[in-house]
Each structure stands twice: as C-alpha cells, then as structure tokens.
Amino acid sequence: MGTPDFSVPVLQALVDAGHDVVASYSQPPRRAGRGKALKPSPVQARAEALGITVRTPVSLRDAEAQAEFAGFGADIAVVAAYGLILPRAVLDAPARGCLNVHASLLPRWRGAAPIQRAILGGDADTGVCIMQMEAGLDTGPVLLRDATPVDGKTAGALTDELSAMGARLMVAVLADLAGYPPVPQPEDGVTYAAKIDKAEARLDFSQSAAVVERQVRGFNPPGAWFEIAGERVRVLAADLDRHPGEGRDRAMEHASEQADGPGLRRGDGVVLDEFLTIACADGAIRPTLLQRAGRGVMTAGELLRGFAIPAGTQL
Incomplete structure (x- = not known):
C-alpha cells in the first residue's frame, strides 16, 4: 500500500525477495500535464508492470472496500506513504497486521512530511522505522530502525x-x-510533521542564514523561491556566508537610498554584491543553483548574465 516514488523501491524489494504480493493499493490516478490526462501513481504504474492486481479506492471507510481488502487474505499489509487513513477494519484484516515504513526516527516527526521537517528543523540525523500500525497517528511500536546523517542533503536526496x-x-x-x-x-520526544504548505517554500530572509539554507534544501524538490519584479526565482542550492562583512553595510545604505516609499526594508533580503549574496537576519546566503520560470537550472553567474540583480536590490 503506497503511492509516490518513495514507495516504489519497497514494492520492488518485496517482489525481489520472493514474497507473494496479492494486491497493490494506491491512491487514484490524478490529472497531470498540459492535457490534464489521468496519470497513475508511481506505485500503480510499477505494480501493473509487475503484473500485480491494483486497487485505487478513494477511501477505505466503506464496507464494500473493506470487504474487498479482507478478501485478498493477506498475511501482512506493507504500507509506505500510502496517503489514506486505514480504518480499524483494514488494520485488523491481515493475519499479522500492518507494517509501515516511516521515514523518521520515531517518536520524532510523526505525520505527513517527516523528511522535510527533519531538514527544516535542523536535525543532525534522521532515518527509517518499521512500525506496527495501530489506530493512532504513527504511534505504533517499532520493530526495526536505522539512522543516517542529514548532513547537508536535500529533501530529494x-x-x-x-x-x-x-x-x-x-x-x-x-x-x-x-x-x-x-x-x-517512548513517551518523550514526540513531534509532529505537519503537511507542507506551498507558501512555506517562499524564502524568509528575516530568519537566520542557517534557517534559510535549510529552507533551500528542505523544499528541493520542487525548490524554494524568492520574488523579484513579479517573477518567482527558484533556489535549488545555496552556500552559507556567516560573515558578509562591509559589503552588507554598503548594500544596505544603497538600498535605503534607492527606496521608493516605505515598503522597502533595510536589511533582510538585500542583495549584497555582484555574486547574488543575500542578507538574512544573521549572516547571508549565496545561491549557487537557480531556475527562472520556464527555464533550465543555471548557476548564479549564468542567471545574472541575462537577468540583472544589482547589489542593493531588495528581494
């Protein structure tokens, strides 16, 4: 039972290990692309390619869907980022219950977006727990866990x-x-990984440079962004500059002189130099990979050659 790309290696590993996958459950196809044609989820596509029976119910709350699920007679349900709530009747149907692949070190980051929240929260480590599912939100006991350093990785990596x-x-x-x-x-250390709101991907230069850099990594893909001249520019990678030095003061002064009305803030979000170093509340960031709407990914130098953002510009 899974839906996105994250779930596909789990399904493939079950097949490769010789397990009899009696059915694959995934969220229904969504409309995508310019033609808005229905597109199956990555798990549905892989399951169909493997010749596995696929079910894509909108919900598992009605008795008919629950009876069909129970009718497969599964020993165990393996769940990985499925995205639908499993009612008690579904949790109890498999003879050995439901096991979940949860991408955090529980009880930290229970919920919908544990990978992004671990990065945004500045965690040194994260990992995976294999958890016995129960009615609560990621509250079940853990059978096996492993950890890995976050170590500057993007959400995609x-x-x-x-x-x-x-x-x-x-x-x-x-x-x-x-x-x-x-x-x-354990009862201590519980945190919740709330679903990501698209508005969170707007870079907040009123925060410290360390927090802004975590935004860049945590929202890649699809990419955190800033706005200039009414256009959104995605930032896909950035370096920290904890001591931007005198250039910051000169750029602040220039920005203040160029202000057209009270809307300009002196400080946060001001471009400090010709390398697109951007002031934050504490330190600065220097974007290294960016993307304009409808364009390919480019370095800061490539962007600036065709899209001037002079020092003193307020983003």
Whole structure:
C-alpha cells in the first residue's frame, strides 16, 4: 500500500525477495500535464508492470472496500506513504497486521512530511522505522530502525536514501518476524510533521542564514523561491556566508537610498554584491543553483548574465 516514488523501491524489494504480493493499493490516478490526462501513481504504474492486481479506492471507510481488502487474505499489509487513513477494519484484516515504513526516527516527526521537517528543523540525523500500525497517528511500536546523517542533503536526496533504507529494513523484518519484537515508542520526544504548505517554500530572509539554507534544501524538490519584479526565482542550492562583512553595510545604505516609499526594508533580503549574496537576519546566503520560470537550472553567474540583480536590490 503506497503511492509516490518513495514507495516504489519497497514494492520492488518485496517482489525481489520472493514474497507473494496479492494486491497493490494506491491512491487514484490524478490529472497531470498540459492535457490534464489521468496519470497513475508511481506505485500503480510499477505494480501493473509487475503484473500485480491494483486497487485505487478513494477511501477505505466503506464496507464494500473493506470487504474487498479482507478478501485478498493477506498475511501482512506493507504500507509506505500510502496517503489514506486505514480504518480499524483494514488494520485488523491481515493475519499479522500492518507494517509501515516511516521515514523518521520515531517518536520524532510523526505525520505527513517527516523528511522535510527533519531538514527544516535542523536535525543532525534522521532515518527509517518499521512500525506496527495501530489506530493512532504513527504511534505504533517499532520493530526495526536505522539512522543516517542529514548532513547537508536535500529533501530529494534524503527521500531516495530513506526509501532504499526502508525497503532493506522491511525485507529484513519480513524474513524473521520473530526476531524483531515490537518495542513501544517512548513517551518523550514526540513531534509532529505537519503537511507542507506551498507558501512555506517562499524564502524568509528575516530568519537566520542557517534557517534559510535549510529552507533551500528542505523544499528541493520542487525548490524554494524568492520574488523579484513579479517573477518567482527558484533556489535549488545555496552556500552559507556567516560573515558578509562591509559589503552588507554598503548594500544596505544603497538600498535605503534607492527606496521608493516605505515598503522597502533595510536589511533582510538585500542583495549584497555582484555574486547574488543575500542578507538574512544573521549572516547571508549565496545561491549557487537557480531556475527562472520556464527555464533550465543555471548557476548564479549564468542567471545574472541575462537577468540583472544589482547589489542593493531588495528581494
């Protein structure tokens, strides 16, 4: 039971390990592309390619859907970023219950967006837990876990790494269920990974440079952004400049002189030099990979050659 790209290696690992996957559940196809044609989820596409029976219910709350699920007679349901709530009748249907691949070190970051929240929260480490599912939100006992450093990784890179880790851990657990007894989660250290709001991807230069740089990594893909002249520019990578020096003061002074009305803030979001170093509340960031709407990814130098953003500009 899974939907996005994150879930595909888990499905493939189950098949490669010789398990009999009696069915694959995924969220319904969504309209995408210019023609708005219905597009199956990555899990549905892979399951169909593997010849696995696929079901894409809108909900699992009605009795008919629950009866069909139970009718597959599964020993275990493996869940990985499925995206639908599993009612008690579904949780209880498989003979050995439901096991979830959760991309955090529980009880930290229960919920919808654990990978992004770990980056945005400045966590040193994150990882994967194989969890026995119960009615609560990611509250079930953990059978196996592994960790990895966040270490400057983007959300995209961390998603790929944790997906592979989750596939490996799930196969290990299924090979020896008796060897991985469920351990209740500790009551201390619980945090919740709220669903990402698109507005959060707007870079907030009133924060410290360290926080802004985490925004850049945490929202890639699709990319955090700033706005200039009514155009959104995505920032896909950036370096920290903790001590921007005298250039900051000169750029602030220039920005203040160029202000046209009270809307300009002196300080945060001011471009400090010809390299597109941008002032934050504490320190500065220097974008290294950017993307304008409808254009390819480019370096800061490539962007500035065709799109002037002079020092003193307020973003």
